Amino acid sequence: MQDASILVVDDEEIMREILESLLVREGCRVRLACSGEEGVAAARSESFDAAIVDVMMPGIDGLETLGEIRRLDDRLPVIMLTAYGTSGNTREAFKRGAFDFIEKPFKHDDVLTVVRNAVSQRQRASERLDLRRGGPARAQRFHDLIGRSPRMQAVFDLVARAAPSRTTILIHGESGTGKELVARAIHQNSPRSDRPFIPVNSGSLPPDLLESNLFGHVKGAFTGAVAPKKGLFELADRGSIFLDEIGTVPLDTQAKLLRVIQEREFMRLGGVDTIKVDVRIIAATNVDLKRLVDDGAFREDLFYRLNVIVVDLPPLRERREDVPLLAHSFLEKYGRQNDKAELELTADALALLRRYHWPGNVRELENVIERAVVLASGPEIGTNLIPDTVRDAPVLELPNVDLPPDGLPFKKVVEGVEARLITQALEAAGGVQKRAAELLQVKPSTLNEMIKRSGIRPRRKRSSGGPSPLHGTAGGRPTRRP
Numbered sequence: 098m099q100d101a102s103i104l105v106v107d108d109e110e111i112m113r114e115i116l117e118s119l120l121v122r123e124g125c126r127v128r129l130a131c132s133g134e135e136g137v138a139a140a141r142s143e144s145f146d147a148a149i150v151d152v153m154m155p156g157i158d159g160l161e162t163l164g165e166i167r168r169l170d171d172r173l174p175v176i177m178l179t180a181y182g183t184s185g186n187t188r189e190a191f192k193r194g195a196f197d198f199i200e201k202p203f204k205h206d207d208v209l210t211v212v213r214n215a216v217s218q219r220q221r222a223s224e225r226l227d228l229r230r231g232g233p234a235r236a237q238r239f240h241d242l243i244g245r246s247p248r249m250q251a252v253f254d255l256v257a258r259a260a261p262s263r264t265t266i267l268i269h270g271e272s273g274t275g276k277e278l279v280a281r282a283i284h285q286n287s288p289r290s291d292r293p294f295i296p297v298n299s300g301s302l303p304p305d306l307l308e309s310n311l312f313g314h315v316k317g318a319f320t321g322a323v324a325p326k327k328g329l330f331e332l333a334d335r336g337s338i339f340l341d342e343i344g345t346v347p348l349d350t351q352a353k354l355l356r357v358i359q360e361r362e363f364m365r366l367g368g369v370d371t372i373k374v375d376v377r378i379i380a381a382t383n384v385d386l387k388r389l390v391d392d393g394a395f396r397e398d399l400f401y402r403l404n405v406i407v408v409d410l411p412p413l414r415e416r417r418e419d420v421p422l423l424a425h426s427f428l429e430k431y432g433r434q435n436d437k438a439e440l441e442l443t444a445d446a447l448a449l450l451r452r453y454h455w456p457g458n459v460r461e462l463e464n465v466i467e468r469a470v471v472l473a474s475g476p477e478i479g480t481n482l483i484p485d486t487v488r489d490a491p492v493l494e495l496p497n498v499d500l501p502p503d504g505l506p507f508k509k510v511v512e513g514v515e516a517r518l519i520t521q522a523l524e525a526a527g528g529v530q531k532r533a534a535e536l537l538q539v540k541p542s543t544l545n546e547m548i549k550r551s552g553i554r555p556r557r558k559r560s561s562g563g564p565s566p567l568h569g570t571a572g573g574r575p576t577r578r579p
């Protein structure tokens with residue numbers, strides 16, 4: 098264990114001392130923390146080979162500390178120190194990714210054995226990572242964001258690389274895809290994380306109010322401005338501001354935003370003094386800003402200022418492999434909240450969730466699970482607890498085609514519909530043609546003919562649930578634009 102660095106988190110001084118002397122004698126470097134908070138802060142600023150965390154602590158307890166530490170580094174083995182006879186916590190700790198347990202009072206050799214295992218597992222894990230030649234870590238979690246699909250992995254990767262700078266970031270995605278979570282993860286992953294993160298919902302306020310909220314006002318700036326007020330940009334100084342639904346900001350306000358982005362300065366409403374701020378700007382939109390620019394509803398210069406680094410969040414239906422992971426994580430969350438920690442999802446219920454098209458994305462999935470947990474009375478969530486909208490939704494979303502007044506090229510449209518259905522069936526079947534044929538209720542040979550005729554090139558299923566034939570990763574990766 099020469100040179101392994103170990104984090105020890107315990108509120109009892111005597112415990113810290115015992116563990117420290119024990120580990121130092123073995124050649125380890127030891128960092129001591131006397132509370133969960135301090136331990137998490139240490140894990141944020143330094144990298145360790147293993148951590149030992151006491152379960153019972155005032156403030157954030159051991160389980161919470163474990164969760165936080167694993168969120169920062171999900172390959173760090175965390176060993177939990179439990180008092181004799183409190184094994185009730187162990188199940189929960191294992192669920193949250195604890196590596197092992199040491200029961201107090203402990204034998205010194207036992208501690209060393211567990212720590213040695215932890216350190217060697219850590220080293221093996223990093224070797225495996227190195228073998229992949231520095232490819233992105235396969236963490237299924239990034240702060241509060243969950244996802245194992247290649248497209249979410251690419252999002253994590255981009256966010257991790259872009260977060261530390263002050264560069265403006267634009268997050269684009271349908272409603273419920275996690276834009277706000279991404280914005281928070283960016284802030285958390287930046288040197289500004291101990292300064293404010295200020296979300297502003299640009300869409301929900303009338304224009305005047307939006308401006309006075311953003312920039313503040315001086316006394317007498319308008320009727321009712323009886324006292325001067327700081328704006329959100331001032332409050333966010335040295336932190337981050339999150340401009341949600343940026344597409345709804347009126348053109349006048351856009352001009353002022355442009356100035357803040359370019360110069361990092363502005364004036365309060367009715368004021369004459371220029372105020373300077375150091376703010377990281379994160380914006381989000383669920384509409385295509387370029388389209389708004391073309392329509393004259395969004396300033397082109399502001400668009401280019403925002404469009405430096407774009408995080409494109411894929412809709413859930415384009416990353417169905419994330420559904421089970423998300424569903425289980427919500428099941429755990431709401432199970433805990435509702436004292437139903439043992440609840441399981443049946444395979445049938447999970448299959449329903451996987452095939453649904455989730456127009457409301459992750460938010461909708463979260464609501465479905467919460468509802469099911471609340472309603473559940475037995476040990477399982479079966480299909481009966483899944484709402485009709487999900488259960489009865491057609492496996493394939495039929496395109497809604499209305500005959501336009503000028504008519505339409507019937508053959509072309511029908512061919513288009515056919516190609517779309519085939520592609521979706523292949524997607525749902527993970528590329529297995531036999532299964533896709535079943536979904537379309539045709540013979541495999543018929544499907545084969547249809548595929549040839551329509552010129553679709555079906556992809557083989559990949560072992561890790563690779564990208565769907567309809568939406569490969571190539572076109573949808575978050576992009577970095579000049």
Ligand SMILES: Nc1ncnc2c1ncn2[C@@H]1O[C@H](COP(=O)(O)OP(=O)(O)OP(=O)(O)O)[C@@H](O)[C@H]1O
Pocket residue numbers: 241242243244270271272273274275276277278279383423459460463
């Ligand atoms: N990848 C994810 N992992 C875990 N939870 C997620 C993920 N994406 C979204 N959620 C959850 O889904 C809900 C919606 O997320 P969020 O508010 O960030 O979406 P949004 O894109 O900002 O939506 P809207 O456009 O409607 O404001 C939240 O409860 C969030 O915790």
Ligand SMILES: [Mg+2]
Pocket residue numbers: 276277341
């Ligand atoms: Mg949002």
